[in-house]
Amino acid sequence: MNNAAALVSLATAVPPHQFHQHEVMEAAREILAPRFPQFDTLATLFSNTGIRHRYGVMPFEWYMERRGWPERTQAYLDGAEALFVDAARKALAEADLAASDIDTIVTVSSTGIATPTLEARVATQMGFRADVSRVPVFGLGCAGGVSGLSIASRLAQARPGTNVLFVTFELCTLAVRHDELTKANIVALSLFGDGAAAAILRAGDGGATQVEAMGEKLWPDTLDIMGWRVDPEGFGVIFQRTIPDFVTENMGPAVTEILERMRLSPANVDRFVCHPGGSKVITALERALSLDQGTLDHERDIIADYGNMSAPTVLFVLERARARGLPQRSVLTALGPGFTASCISLRHAA
Missing domain, CATH: 3.40.47.10 (Thiolase/Chalcone synthase)
Known part of the structure; x- marks a missing residue:
């Protein structure tokens, strides 16, 4: 089974x-x-x-x-x-x-x-x-x-x-x-x-889209990149470094490292489905993942229609990709406080 x-x-x-x-x-x-x-x-x-x-x-x-x-x-x-x-x-x-x-x-x-x-x-x-x-x-x-x-x-x-x-x-x-x-x-x-x-x-009973593998990378000494500061009025956002620059420099090697632990490589990925932090982050992701500019089209559409909704946003992108038809292998990626990269490989049977 x-x-x-x-x-x-x-x-x-x-x-x-x-x-x-x-x-x-x-x-x-x-x-x-x-x-x-x-x-x-x-x-x-x-x-x-x-x-x-x-x-x-x-x-x-x-x-x-x-x-x-x-x-x-x-x-x-x-x-x-x-x-x-x-x-x-x-x-x-x-x-x-x-x-x-x-x-x-x-x-x-x-x-x-x-x-x-x-x-x-x-x-x-x-x-x-x-x-x-x-x-x-x-x-x-x-x-x-x-x-x-x-x-x-x-x-x-x-x-x-x-x-x-x-x-x-x-x-x-x-x-x-x-x-x-x-x-x-x-x-x-x-x-x-x-x-x-x-x-x-x-x-246990199969399914057209299966979670093939998953992995994360936590960078040391990066607590200041993103998070909340708590004070008497509420949450205060922490953005201490330029995230697009960090993505350009670090996301490619991180994804390659995570994929290697999955016994995969970027060449095995038919489609990246990414959390779109903003238009500059999307461009940085395309550069970091060696994708042609404009490849992350669903990501740009979702950010335009909904903005950055934090955690759910990548699933809005996946929903749109599913509606258009998933390829054999998609890899979901997102970055968050920690600073952490999280990835999931999805295997889809047509």
Whole structure:
């Protein structure tokens, strides 16, 4: 029997409020420019991201007021519960399963704090069994889509025949800060949106798309590249180094190293499916992976339509690639706090 975990279904969801990039830029100018003389110089970041619009869990006016932890947390709980249910129900419907068929739930999120965690909060609404295994994971950031899928795959493989539901959701817009007069805050304002993705994995009975192998690389002394700083007002984004430059210099060797541990090489990969951090990161990825410029077309489309939603974003790209038809071997890649590269090789039978 083939015990490789198979991707049974994949679905995505976004909240109801759509924000156009030029509207976000003008709102940021109104709030920050009077107190931040460098704003006009940094405002070009909004037009350089490749983003047309993105989505948020709260109405636009909510973000125009300064918010603290209680308001942010309530917005996170309400918004994340709705996104979890939306994405999970879509994945269940595609798999022709009921929530009571799920044996394990892996939940990945880094943009809010919830105890009890989200899968417990929606358990009654969803109809999960009382004996379902729960695996909540915090802190993976933008790598969470790939790393979380890897965790779910391992759990499915450990218990063939069981159904593992993986849900990742990020509400990045809730970290909007009025008090942070920094380039890092402007970068965050120009990039981040909210979204969710869900997948169901099962091992033991084959499947058209199977998780072939997975691997990660953690670079030493890179804690300052990306992450959260926690203070009385909320999360504050950390961007201390230029990520596109880091990607150009380090991602190619890292992916080659990870693939070698999978007994593969870049030449064996028919399609890279990458987390698109922004337009400059996409260009850097093409350069680092020795791809022709424009190869990462789905990545550019997703960043344009949704912005950077952190962990779920790469699964939006995978969903689009699946709809167009996956080649024999695809490799998912994402970078996140740590600083970490995470990869999964998917083997697809036409």
